[in-house]
Amino acid sequence: MSSTTSSLPERIELSGEGLILRDWTEADLAAMPELFDHPDIAYWTPIVSPFDEAAARARLDRDRQLRAEGTTILLAITLDGGAPLGEVMLRRAPEGTELGYAVGPAHRGQGLAIRAVRVMAAYAFEQLGVDQVILELEADNAASVAVATKAGFSLLDVPLIEGQEKGRPYALQTWGLNLTRSRS
Secondary structure (H helix, E strand, C coil): CCCCCCCCCCEEEEEEEEEEEHHHHHHHHCCHHHHCCCCCHHHHHCCCCCCCCCCCCCCHHHHHHHHCCEEEEEEECCCCCCCCCEEEEEEEEEEEEEEEEEEEEHHHHCHHHHHHHHHHHHHHHCCCCCCCCEEECCCCCHHHHHHHHHHEECCCCCCEEEECCCCCCEEEEEEEEEHHHHCC
């Protein structure tokens, strides 16, 4: 990353939209496999599969390393600061400030991803000073496309991001939310 990128806080807790987004802790390791070891998450995200306690430990360690490097924030999605229900991510990259999310299968259908994305976007706009946040989604991922539209994102007229991961090809659309649009 550029040396002009500011560092990220060592600890973060964000609240809004009826949620508390907080840092992952050692106490969350046992809950992470239940959230992330699911065929949908394995298919649509780069999260490793199978996702067991060793994968949880590796993810927590990687989260701390990326935060220290100033590139990525991974926060647990909670209702009250307690049990994690999913995760929201903010990643600084050359193509922009990207958000991502995963909600455990038992917690879907409550608007958690939409609300978590809105809270994280507000943080990016207000605390990091970005003008736009993006989501990179596969067009066939109807649930994530619904999150993008309900959270106020618009499909951007940019080339698809194509690649291969976990033995399958993908083509990601880029969705954007601008600072001025988020306030309207």
